[in-house]
Amino acid sequence: MNSMKAAVWTATDRVEVTDVPMPKVPEGWALVTIAYNGICGTDVAILHGKHPRAIAPLIMGHEISGWVEQAGATGPPPGPSSPSNR
Numbered sequence: 001m002n003s004m005k006a007a008v009w010t011a012t013d014r015v016e017v018t019d020v021p022m023p024k025v026p027e028g029w030a031l032v033t034i035a036y037n038g039i040c041g042t043d044v045a046i047l048h049g050k051h052p053r054a055i056a057p058l059i060m061g062h063e064i065s066g067w068v069e070q071a072g073a074t075g076p077p078p079g080p081s082s083p084s085n086r
């Protein structure tokens, strides 16, 4: 699999669900398949173009749960995410 679906903020009040390249997994990091994603005030600020550091295009979502698909050399083991392996 060389691509994945992502919700990409492309402009003020505009989000597009699109295919993006699958990221490489650096040492100490993990590739997580998302099961659930929360929406918070930061996401709303980004959507409305009011977050001071957000620059489009930007993949939305930072409050997630899921399972580890792939890990770098020192990343967490494959399986469900938990406080002990995130």
Ligand SMILES: [Zn+2]
Residues within 6 Å of the ligand: 040, 041, 042, 043, 062, 063
């Ligand atoms: Zn948040």
